Amino acid sequence: MKLKLDKKNFEDFLKSLMEEYDLYAPVQPVEGVSVFKKIEQPSEVNLTQLVPQKPAKDIFFPQSEVMFCYEMAGKQSRMNSMEEIKRERILFGARPCDIEAISIIEKIFVGEEYTDVYFLEKRRKTTIIGLGCNHPLSTCFCSSAGGDPFLRAGSDLFFIDLGETYFVELLTEKGAALRKNRFFKEVDPNDLTLVKELEGKAFEKVGYSIPVEGIEKRLDLMTESSFWDRVHEKCIGCAVCTYLCPTCHCFDMVDEALNNKGQRVRNWDSCLFPIYSLETSGHNPRPTGRERTRQRLMHKFNYFPKNFGRVACVGCGRCILYCPVQFDIREALLYASAKRAKGLKRKFR
């Protein structure tokens, strides 16, 4: 179902959502970092930054999350699991890449044998309102990574900015629950033309230049390539690329306890940290940047596709934008995948 929303009603619309849902959306930077956050006032919502620094995965898989609390009485203990989400939630304003990434994380967290209840509970109780990207950034390569700037998949509703109005598409049953919202109006035929035009322009800008297709097979032959000896060299192991990556899902589990009370917490972790794989004995199976960088890239473009049939990269470009030493994952992919990357070959060999 296709509808539209006047921008002058935007804040009232958000308010109407907040009557029934907890609303999460991108906001002004918090301590210099732009994030998705639970909204208290509609005026907080800030859609100016195309890809907020911290991806929307934070809403389903928070950077730090209490798994369960416990209390000990003598030799006995009591545990209280914390997965329950009491109020239905709406994630508003996530871009197609971030939404695609949530379904990628879902592939690993929701399994046949074991399901991560903390993730699933949040996923089930969240309605996702996606927002199309009229002006992709120079670092965006979603089309190459299997997505596109207006990909609807994963969204329950989809918004496209038409200037004065938002074009609104209801895509799923969850999304249809909002069709009676008093601020939605009928769509004009002209709007549909405008949508087509915007899509065309955005597709053209983002292009298909990064050779992600077929990369899995190529990397099969590169496990011990000299490529890895060079490609990691400028990486300082700060791990910002993995923290801000919308598909990275590694975590650590730690206990925080005082006296007889405590909690088990999970925190985002990164394969780029030496301590990540360091064993108590002192043995580290990934002792240098070479093995750790290989792990990061191979996991995204070889191991994950082997298990789930899709690369674990959505082309959001955050790892390129925020790397302190300008490591560009696209360069690495270009080199790894095709003969045409002559200059790059020199660079990495």
Next chain:
Amino acid sequence: MKNPYLPIPMILKKAQIETSDRLLRTLELGFKNKEDEESFRFIPGQFCELSILGKGEAPLGIASSPTEKGFLKFTVNKAGVVTTALHHIEEGSEIGIRGPLGNGYPINLFEGKNLLVIGGGFAFTTLRSLVAYFLHPEHRAKVKEITVIYGARMPGLLLYKDELLEWERRNDLKLVTTVDWEDKDWKGKVGLVPNVLEEIAPSSENTSAVICGPPIMIKFTFPKLMALRFPNERIFTSLERRMKCGIGKCGRCNIGHLYVCKDGPVFSYAQLSKLPKDY
């Protein structure tokens, strides 16, 4: 829906120091709840995450056999925060476990064949489970000859000494123990496991080999098995990696596209030879 991160409560029934260096302690855990005991089904080679509230979790192979009912046995090397706590915890205390985790040994593939078990040091836990399983009257006929080669640096560092004596007396199992440094009472062999294997030279015909030990031992044992013409598909080893979740979510224990926690910890040499050497 079942939350796979919540440990089930166990009670420490009995604890015993295993080795002369006092760094290995065997814990016998009983189930606190009957229904947990009934639903806990495992095979040798699987492991559990042992949980001490306030300290954290550590993955440990199950040292008891499924044929031994009513308890689970773990042998803990005192190394980090959790394992130290597991050394200090008193009998009667509660310990959480999550499991059984991992794939375990391919019991079905062993059936109808000879079984060669090669162990080193304190990695003998799940091998003990495997041998005890096949020594049980109900399962003994499933495999033909059982040969166990077990080595440690010193006689005092061998695990399960009473049981080894018992095995020695059996006529349906060939046990060869070896140490790097003997003491005056030592009656077994002296020498490194790979060399003892070469000396004994068990036939590879219709035989599966299972190796578990320190990485250096495994590294030098593989070529000896090759020389004895064991095919890659019939050599198995159990790997250890740093782990957190134990269920293939948290990411850290992968070797290539496989996870040690979920797709392992038992791998055939045929599998390993196709993966990056991230272990």
